[in-house]
Amino acid sequence: MNRAHTTYRSSRAEGDGPLWESSEAWAACAKALREYDEDMVQAWKEEIDTLLVFAGLFSAVLTAFNIESYKLLQQQPEDATVAILAQISAQLNSYATNANFANTTRPTSPASLAPPFETSALAVRLNTLWFSALVCSLLSASLGLLVKQWLREYLAGSSNVSRESIRIRQYRYEGLRRWRVPEIILFLPMLLQLSLVLFFIGLVDLLWSLHPVVATVVSVIAATGGVLGLTTSILPPLCPDCPYKSPQSWLLCILVQSFKGALSAIASRYYWHLQHSDHEGDLWASKLDLPTIVHNRVTGAFRAWLYRRSLGDRPYSSWKEREKAHVSRAAASLDDATLAGADRTFMDDAFLGGVVRPCMNDIEPHSALRCLERILLQRAPRVIYGLPYWEHAIDAGDKGAVTLMHLLLDLLHRLNQEPDDHDHEQDEARRQILMTMHRLVRSVPGQSSSLPSDSSTHILLGRTFDVLAGVIDREHERAPASPVIRERAFHLMLKLFPRFQAVGPTCILTFCTYSKRMREDNSPYRFMQACIMVIRASALLASAPPIVKGPSSAPAVAVEPSLRQTNSTESAYADEYVSVRPAVQALISDLEDFFSIPVSRAADCRPTMAMLAECAEAVLALAARDQLAISPGLVQALTDMFNFMRGVGRDSSEDSVEDHALTARQAIRLLRRVYGVELGWRPS
Known part of the structure; x- marks a missing residue:
């Protein structure tokens, strides 16, 4: 889908030019859908190929164990031979010898020669578990091969971009969903993991019948793996940002959504009943022997909880849809974390000025401030009590300091343009920016003596005075003004004035x-x-x-x-x-x-x-x-x-x-x- 969407965006500039003709639009739609299907099928095939490799190796290992375990279900010829030899030995030991003859006192019975065979409970459990595991493993591999054939037929003849091909594609896609092919693909790794669980259970059962020390060690390792697997399956439905997403965790997510939906329906019905009841107060009011104030607070909190539960959350059809809903709620924090992380990854001044700076101007000012704080902390040569500090410029100074100053000026200018609502957070943000500029300006390199008009420092200082003048003018217009912000801005201008006096009107x-x-x-x-x-x-x-x-x-x-x-x-x-x-x-x-x-x-x-x-x-x-x-x-x-x-x-x-x-x-x-x-x- 990403490749298809990128192709569409690159072929048509956003909002530029006339609309496509209908035939061109249908062709573009067919191309985008075909690329989407190819990406989807390719991802499924890669997952199935991995599953087939593991299923083959696991089945081979499991077969070696089953070859030995099935013998426990039937009597072996060696057992009859041993029984006959034991009978002969017993008879020889019971002979009575006289002068005329020798006779044995132990009679021979058919039962003693061939004792009845009884299968042990361990053998039954062991073979049940291991053969079930083998069947599940082979079944997952077999279904994987079938699914690959289905997917091949799904893409057959999709190279055409006609309108008829779009209809055929949609007909196949609806059939794919109706006949639960995506669910079958999700079921395959779950079947293989079930096979693995059955094998470990049988192995631990066998070891406990042989030696307790060996069984204890293997049981601890197997239990640790089981707890880890169970934890990684439970966490994704509970924590939206958890990356341990798997088919079994999605199944649990569906169950959680179903439970929440049922709870929401019950809460909605009860809340409606409370709102439309004939008498005042909660239905439990007569049963609660509490003071009036406490009772009102409890019932109010209970009504609020019922109202929140009655709203509920709509169920999600995929991980991506769920992530998109949660990302929209934390868009601002994700934006600043993205830009700060990108700068930390590359640590390049050109990237900071050419990529990060335009992006920071596109996000909300307070998010941009959080992003800038991270960038300053990871670029400052010294950090004292959580505040970044810079050394005085020597010779050419720190070229990156110029870009950082521009970032601070961009943000300060944007805050100056915000409506004046006497917001304490906004004043604190401007004060913090001015304090940072006081510490950063010392590392700004000096102006070029050969090209003063083209010097980056010359441009920076001129812009600094313009932005700081806007800060002072804003404070003069406010009632009451913030003397701290005004004085910090003027003090910074006074500090820079010996270096730059060609300020504007x-x-x-x-x-x-x-x-x-x-x-x-x-x-x-x-x-x-x-x-x-x-x-x-x-x-x-x-x-x-x-x-x-x-x-x-x-x-x-x-x-x-x-x-x-x-x-x-x-x-x-x-x-x-x-x-x-x-x-x-x-x-x-x-x-x-x-x-x-x-x-x-x-x-x-x-x-x-x-x-x-x-x-x-x-x-x-x-x-x-x-x-x-x-x-x-x-x-x-x-x-x-x-x-x-x-x-x-x-x-x-x-x-x-x-x-x-x-x-x-x-x-x-x-x-x-x-x-x-x-x-x-x-x-x-």
């Missing part, structure tokens, strides 16, 4: 919204970090040349080497800077206000010298590309904050603080030179 707008929220929530450090990221990213998105010239009276502003290497070609959104410019200017205004208020100089609110230096460099970079975006007030506010920080940190002797202070001083000096000219102010 969507991310810039997200940073602007985030900075406004952080200022409302009185989080000055997060506010500063978001502002720096916005200004840095806007500098890369701007389309102005990397060297800013002031009026003719002002000298040209030399841009630091890192800015000279960054131009509009590094961003795919160079023409979209205009769309985010108003939001950027609003953020710059908020930053100016923050530096101007006294609270920004408080010990728990003021920025560090490193943050101030980074902010000054970012403002200088944006001024080098869009001079009008930076307000002179921001330059003055930066100057005042720098002077205040210098006064606060005079006692600090750390080299890093001095380095940051030097960087901030140089950037602010350049900004004052440019904007001081426009304000009519020149530095001394």
